[in-house]
Amino acid sequence: MADVKKLMNPWLDGLKPYFSPHIEKAWQDTNLIRMMSNEGPFPPQKKVLDALIEGSKIANRYPDSLTNIKEKIAELNGLDGPDWVVLGNGSTEVLDMTFRAFMQPGDELIQSLPCYGIYIQRANVIGAKTVSILAKDNWEYDIDAIENAITPKTKIIILANPNNPTGNLIEDSVYERLAKHDIVVIVDEAYIEYSGLKNSKLHLIKKYPNMIISRTLSKAYGLAGMRFGYMLGQPEIINIISRIILSWNISIMSAFGAYAAFNDQEGMQEKVRLTNEGRDYIESELSKIEGLTVYHTNGNYILIDASPTGATSEEIVDYIMEKHKIILRKQNPFKGRKGLFRITIGSKEENEKCVAAVKDFFESIKK
Ligand SMILES: Cc1ncc(COP(=O)(O)O)c(C=O)c1O
Numbered sequence: 001m002a003d004v005k006k007l008m009n010p011w012l013d014g015l016k017p018y019f020s021p022h023i024e025k026a027w028q029d030t031n032l033i034r035m036m037s038n039e040g041p042f043p044p045q046k047k048v049l050d051a052l053i054e055g056s057k058i059a060n061r062y063p064d065s066l067t068n069i070k071e072k073i074a075e076l077n078g079l080d081g082p083d084w085v086v087l088g089n090g091s092t093e094v095l096d097m098t099f100r101a102f103m104q105p106g107d108e109l110i111q112s113l114p115c116y117g118i119y120i121q122r123a124n125v126i127g128a129k130t131v132s133i134l135a136k137d138n139w140e141y142d143i144d145a146i147e148n149a150i151t152p153k154t155k156i157i158i159l160a161n162p163n164n165p166t167g168n169l170i171e172d173s174v175y176e177r178l179a180k181h182d183i184v185v186i187v188d189e190a191y192i193e194y195s196g197l198k199n200s201k202l203h204l205i206k207k208y209p210n211m212i213i214s215r216t217l218s219k220a221y222g223l224a225g226m227r228f229g230y231m232l233g234q235p236e237i238i239n240i241i242s243r244i245i246l247s248w249n250i251s252i253m254s255a256f257g258a259y260a261a262f263n264d265q266e267g268m269q270e271k272v273r274l275t276n277e278g279r280d281y282i283e284s285e286l287s288k289i290e291g292l293t294v295y296h297t298n299g300n301y302i303l304i305d306a307s308p309t310g311a312t313s314e315e316i317v318d319y320i321m322e323k324h325k326i327i328l329r330k331q332n333p334f335k336g337r338k339g340l341f342r343i344t345i346g347s348k349e350e351n352e353k354c355v356a357a358v359k360d361f362f363e364s365i366k367k
Contacts, residue, residue: 011105011127018121022327033326033350038164038191038301040222041346042274045267048223048260055256063252072262073230077202083235086242089249091190091216091229095158096122097244098212098231102184103128103155110149110157112141114334116164116188128155134335139166139295143174150181160188161201165331165342167297169199179208184237187213191299193220194272199298202232209234212241219300220275221261221268227251228258275300278345285355289362303331306339309362313341316361324357326350 022036034041044052070082079085088094095118103109105127111119113132120130131154133145141159150157157178161170170187178185185208187201192215205211212233218224228250231241250258261268282302287294291309294302306316313330316339320326331340343354 009105009127012125015124018118022329026327031325032321033324033346033353035344035346035350035354036327036329036342037224038219038299038344039224040219040271040275040300041350042222042271044223044226044257045261045264047264047267048257051256051260052226052253055251055253059252061252062248063250063255066250066255069255069259069262070230072259073232076262076265077197077200077232079202079206079232084232084238086231086238086245087250088229088231088245089254090218090224090227091188091214091231092118092122093227093249094214094229094231094241095119095186095188097241098184098186098214099123099128099156100126100244101241106153107155108151108153110146110154112146112159112163114163114165114331115158115160116190119158129153135163135166137335139163139168141170141174143177147177147181150183154181154183156184156186158186158188160190161199162191162195162298164191164299165301165303165329167295167299167301167303169195169298172201172204175201175204175211176208179204179211183210185211187211189213190216191219193268194275194300195298205233209236212237217258217261220272222271223257223261226254226257228254228261274348275345278348278351282343282345282351282355286358289359292362300345301329302343302345304341304343304358305337306341306362307337309339309365311361311365312338316341316358319361319364320354320357324353324360326354326357328354 026032026034067082070085073085074081099122107128108131109123109128110131112135123130131149136142192200212231214231216229283294293305317328317330320328329342
């Protein structure tokens with residue numbers, strides 16, 4: 001009998017299939033309030049729902065290469081045309097395609113911690129090594145340390161703008177310094193719409209052929225379950241990434257939904273407005289609690305450091321889950337700070353419940 005373990009690519013040894021315990025939990029009990037995965041709380045607009053239904057009516061057909069959507073994306077971003085865009089099943093897929101296009105086993109990816117957890121997971125599956133550099137205490141990327149970590153094996157550096165979970169926007173100079181190296185620089189802009197495209201690094205991808213931007217409909221457009229993302233860059237690098245595309249990676253329903261979503265900018269802007277209102281409310285209410293540092297965000301999530309209170313991330317998140325049925329996100333300890341947790345901004349009602357729950361926790365530990 002063949003030993004499949006011996007047939008397996010050696011770098012898969014020890015890896016596990018992706019599994020998100022909090023998302024599983026939320027689907028098992030739909031009464032729980034989901035404030036843990038940076039989804040949008042609002043259902044899709046009617047225009048998007050109608051388009052999804054239209055798409056499903058022709059689900060017996062394969063989609064084409066979706067040039068109409070790429071043209072629309074190029075237009076929205078002031079880019080020359082569809083050859084500046086590659087589409088994916090969520091931005092995670094366009095990141096994965098880029099990793100596959102530029103890294104082979106043994107190559108290195110540089111990321112800054114804390115950050116989105118899937119970068120390392122996608123690097124692992126192709127046998128690339130992830131080098132993690134700690135952010136500075138104020139969450140700025142430590143650009144000197146990042147540059148020092150570059151080796152001949154470094155192929156990609158990925159830094160989000162704004163970063164998740166810290167919420168801070170990044171200055172051009174960080175990316176410009178890195179783009180001067182012989183490395184692919186990815187700007188993950190999953191959350192850019194919350195602060196507006198004026199903060200995007202679009203002007204830099206026009207200047208640097210090795211810099212690209214990933215985006216998604218999962219956040220401000222509120223379509224995480226539809227799975228649609230895209231990468232922007234100069235035609236040469238986009239052509240290279242496009243060689244990896246899995247045929248028909250975007251379902252015809254998702255293609256129809258995405259086209260409608262891009263054509264309804266007002267619908268997206270309204271969700272952004274409500275989310276930013278929720279952000280202002282949560283930030284101002286939670287800042288009143290002694291011992292908490294609430295970091296101002298440019299995304300739909302808020303990072304809070306409760307370490308000075310002595311409460312740990314687990315204690316806070318577990319209590320709020322058990323007592324208030326709200327799922328928040330624990331964060332790994334960072335330079336000895338054990339009380340970091342993240343709240344995804346929800347609907348007005350969810351935000352009010354969440355603020356009351358967090359206040360209740362910090363009252364309860366005083367007793
Ligand atoms: C920084 C960042 N990038 C990318 C993603 C992935 O989004 P998606 O694959 O749904 O487009 C997320 C999701 O949480 C994220 O936080």
